[in-house]
Amino acid sequence: MSMLLLENTKHNKPNAHTTPSAVIPSIILYEPSFEGWLSAVFYIYSKRLQDHAGLQLYAQDNYVPSLIDPAISVPSDAEHAERVLKTLNKLLGRSGMRQILWGFLSEKQIIGIILFEVVKYTIAYPNRDVMEDLGNLHVLELAQIVKSVGREKHRMEAFVRFEHTTQDIYFARIEPDFNVLPLIGAHFHKRYQDQDWAIYDVRRGYGIFYDKSKGTPKHPAPLQTITDIDEAVLRHPASIHSLDEQRYQHFWQGYFANVNIKERKNPRLHRQYLPQRYWKYLSEKQVLPDAEHLQKRR
Structure with a gap:
């Protein structure tokens, strides 16, 4: 199946000049973009490094240089990325690619490794519905990350x-x-x-x-x-x-300060449905001094 992924890369067999065993990189660094990660996947399969024990993928801006583990930076290549993308689309379908993309957008430090392990599993078992196999720890971890990204997406659309x-x-x-x-x-x-x-x-x-x-x-x-x-x-x-916005915020903040019933406040429940990290960009949370004054008069 690796040949399906790489198609016309038979000439890229490893040799003493390109990937001698003594200097096989254990860390692959990719440009911090989806295309960059796809290019790194192509590089790994073209050099037949996919089964190298301990192989890790990190975005270049997330990596702290090590004196022990050899690392190599892989430049982004549109042609290579497109070739990998087409193959993954065939194997995973739209739903599977959605999970891959959403997982990548999580920007977690180890997401490059998780996604590569899922891709490697997919290529090894092309007839299996990989994304439903939650018994695989990498697939399970990706599913949990995708769920968190989906929750954040929903909150952003609301807030x-x-x-x-x-x-x-x-x-x-x-x-x-x-x-x-x-x-x-x-x-x-x-x-x-x-x-x-x-x-x-x-x-x-x-x-x-x-x-x-x-x-x-x-x-x-x-x-x-x-x-x-x-x-x-x-x-x-x-x-x-604008002047309209100033008036709107004034009225809205005044309404928000006065609509609450003091005796029925439940800060814990409020923070559960509206996490505090979103408050600084919500106009209703920037209560005006006169709105607070109106609330005290009630």
Whole structure:
């Protein structure tokens, strides 16, 4: 099955010049992208390192250099990545590839190793429904990670708060535990086609932008990736709030402060359904002084 994965790589057999046994790398470093990880998988199979005991894969930005374990950095290669992707699509199908991608977006330090072990298992047993075999520890671990990523995706779709700016763009900041921005774009793209909006991941330094002027009602504009957001705006978004947004936040915060029944407060349950790490980007949690004053008068 490795030949199915690599197709035209018969000439890449290891030799004394390329991979002598004395210097076989035990750590493969890939560029921190899905294409980079796929390229690393291709490299491993092309050099026939897949059965090397203790082989580990790490993103280059997650690796701490070691004086003991030999490591090699594999550059991203679009052609190699595409070849591996096609093979995995055949073996895993859409559902299986969804789990691979969602697992990768978790950005966990050992996710490259887990995914490679799942891929190796898949190639070894092409007729088995690998993703349903939770008796395999790597498949089980991946399933648990995917579940956590899915939970974070769902929360982001619920907790994103757009703020209207002076440029007539609805802007939202997020800081999720996992890199779920590529997963939530379709949710907002489907629902907000009549306005310009942007969602920016503060932790990862990139965002998505929808420009309605570049689409039509029948053919909505595609999402664009953005990276050049002014740091001052990220630190003080209120500096670009429109007058309508200022009034809306004032009324909303006042309502939120007054709608609560003091005697029925349950902070523990509240944090269970709305984790505190999301609060700093929720307008209703930034209670205005006069809203607190109104609450005390009740």
